[in-house]
Amino acid sequence: MIYKFVTRCLGDVKTMSKLAKNIKKMAYNVKNERYFSVESKERSVKLLVIGGGTGGCSISAKLTSKLGKNNVVIVEPSDVHYYQPMFTLIGGGIKKLEDSRKSMGSVLPKNAEWIKDSVQRIEPQGNFVTTQNGMKINYEFLVVAAGLKTDYTKIPRFIRCIKHARKWSLFELFAGLRWENNGKRGKARLMYHTSLSKLFGVEKYSDSLWKICKTRGIEVTLNSNLIGIEPDRKIAYFENLDSSTYTETPVPYSVLHVTPPMGPPQFLRCSPMICDTAGFLDVDSNTLRHKFFRNIFGIGDCANLPTSKTAAAIASQCGVLYDNLLLAMSDPDQAPTSFYNGYTSCPLITGYNKCILAEFDYSMQPLETFPIDQSKESFLMFFLKKNIMPLLYWHLMLRGYWNGPETMRRVFHMDFKEKKSVNAQVSS
Numbered sequence: 001m002i003y004k005f006v007t008r009c010l011g012d013v014k015t016m017s018k019l020a021k022n023i024k025k026m027a028y029n030v031k032n033e034r035y036f037s038v039e040s041k042e043r044s045v046k047l048l049v050i051g052g053g054t055g056g057c058s059i060s061a062k063l064t065s066k067l068g069k070n071n072v073v074i075v076e077p078s079d080v081h082y083y084q085p086m087f088t089l090i091g092g093g094i095k096k097l098e099d100s101r102k103s104m105g106s107v108l109p110k111n112a113e114w115i116k117d118s119v120q121r122i123e124p125q126g127n128f129v130t131t132q133n134g135m136k137i138n139y140e141f142l143v144v145a146a147g148l149k150t151d152y153t154k155i156p157r158f159i160r161c162i163k164h165a166r167k168w169s170l171f172e173l174f175a176g177l178r179w180e181n182n183g184k185r186g187k188a189r190l191m192y193h194t195s196l197s198k199l200f201g202v203e204k205y206s207d208s209l210w211k212i213c214k215t216r217g218i219e220v221t222l223n224s225n226l227i228g229i230e231p232d233r234k235i236a237y238f239e240n241l242d243s244s245t246y247t248e249t250p251v252p253y254s255v256l257h258v259t260p261p262m263g264p265p266q267f268l269r270c271s272p273m274i275c276d277t278a279g280f281l282d283v284d285s286n287t288l289r290h291k292f293f294r295n296i297f298g299i300g301d302c303a304n305l306p307t308s309k310t311a312a313a314i315a316s317q318c319g320v321l322y323d324n325l326l327l328a329m330s331d332p333d334q335a336p337t338s339f340y341n342g343y344t345s346c347p348l349i350t351g352y353n354k355c356i357l358a359e360f361d362y363s364m365q366p367l368e369t370f371p372i373d374q375s376k377e378s379f380l381m382f383f384l385k386k387n388i389m390p391l392l393y394w395h396l397m398l399r400g401y402w403n404g405p406e407t408m409r410r411v412f413h414m415d416f417k418e419k420k421s422v423n424a425q426v427s428s
Contacts, residue, residue, distance in 0.1 A: 041134060041135055042135070043115075043136070043137045043138070045071065045138070046072070046140045046141065047071060047072045047142075047325075048129065048141070048142050049073070049075070049143045050075050050142070051074075051076060051300075051302075052081065053076075053146075053147045054397070055147070055299040055300030055314045055318070056074060056146075058314065058315070058318050058398055059299055059318050059322065060074050060108065060143075061112075061399050061400030062400035063325070065400060072109070072111070073112065073113045073139075074108055074113070074114050075131065075137070076104060076108070077118040079103065080102070080104060081101065081104050083311075085310070085385075085389065086099060086100040089385075107394075115131070120132050120270070121270050122142070123271075124274050124292075124293045127140070127142075129142075140295065140329075141325065142296045143325070144268075144298045145299045145302065146267070146300075146302040147300060147302055148263065148265075148302065149263060149265050151261050152258075155261065156229070160231060161229050161256075190218045191251070192213070192220050192221070193221045194220070194221070194222060194223075194224065195223065195241060196223070197222055197223055197242070199213070199222070202366060205346075205356060208376065209356070212350055221238070223240060223242035224238045224239070225238060226258065227239045229256070234253055236251045236253055237250055237251070264278070264279040264281070264302050268280070280303060281298040281303045283304065285304075285340070285342070285362070286339040286341075287320070287336040288320055288321045288324065288340060289336060297321055297325055306362060307342040307361070308344040309344075310345055310346060311393065312404065313345070318397075319404070323337060324337070324338050341362060343359070343361050343404060343406070344359070344360065347381065347385040347389075353382050355382035355385050356375060357369075358374070358375075367409075371412045371413060
């Protein structure tokens with residue numbers, strides 16, 4: 001009798017605890033649900049920002065603080081904002097997925113208007129966009145920060161492979177370092193295929209990575225493009241891009257980790273007047289202003305900027321875009337005065353507590369922040385990647401206060417000369 005009573009009470013406690021958690025979650029969602037309810041089918045605004053990701057959120061925060069309330073509209077369909085640079089740490093079991101995400105309503109600037117919708121098409125000659133829900137948004141100025149879209153369908157039979165895949169931690173799959181430490185590497189072969197002609201685009205960092213691969217027995221194949229998968233037979237097929245004749249090589253596998261093909265969002269492809277032949281927003285690589293439409297600017301992955309597409313690159317682009325857009329608003333005929341040099345950063349995690357921090361510009365030359373050789377594995381760089389960079393992202397960058405490490409770089413390298421407008425330019 002007592003046993004039944006206690007069991008029932010415990011069950012009620014568990015039920016109430018679960019209910020309390022659900023209520024708390026609902027309250028959190030309501031608190032951050034602040035998007036514009038579309039009743040009118042037409043809207044006009046001074047500045048329209050497409051995308052609420054890293055680029056869209058950061059530049060919106062900077063410009064909203066300058067332009068004030070009701071002058072900035074953000075079109076973004078997602079409910080959740082992800083800190084994507086953390087995904088490598090999540091895959092390695094170092095961070096948790098919940099560490100990388102926050103509700104979209106909590107990160108977008110409070111004085112900007114959020115329209116929870118997707119852009120269907122941009123009409124640059126008419127200065128308006130249309131959305132999936134049939135809304136027309138007129139703009140004076142437009143910033144496109146729509147990111148990239150992954151497309152697994154470009155790899156034959158890969159979708160079928162995903163549906164039948166076992167769920168593993170990426171860390172367990174590719175824990176070559178752990179295997180070595182535990183003496184369990186055995187006959188396991190680690191193979192890395194890349195469609196690029198180099199292990200890494202910058203020679204200094206590429207040399208370091210080659211040494212690591214050799215030390216750990218990782219087999220590297222360059223110019224090797226994944227073209228198909230047979231999940232039932234566990235065979236991946238690769239095309240040799242370095243050959244004058246088409247060659248297809250089958251590679252058996254036990255575990256397969258694939259980086260999917262990526263490209264611009266569909267609405268950009270449906271707006272050919274503002275895109276290049278590949279579907280990316282066609283902007284000047286130094287000023288971030290559209291080559292033909294002077295009231296359109298681009299930032300981040302959706303723009304055809306010839307540099308690695310990273311959050312660090314977006315941080316540096318933000319300051320340039322901010323200056324040039326405000327100048328265009330005050331005097332459309334004034335030539336831009338700020339220039340982006342292609343700076344980007346790629347933290348290359350090489351172990352539990354080691355990282356190579358690659359930093360470079362359009363010229364593919366190192367542009368390092370710290371007064372040490374960043375091509376060497378470092379605990380300091382790993383600590384920055386794991387602990388400092390997320391704080392910079394959530395508390396500074398998304399609030400419009402972080403334009404990259406240029407000032408820090410000049411201090412560390414004792415470079416107190418007058419700041420140059422651009423360090424490296426490419427023809428646009």
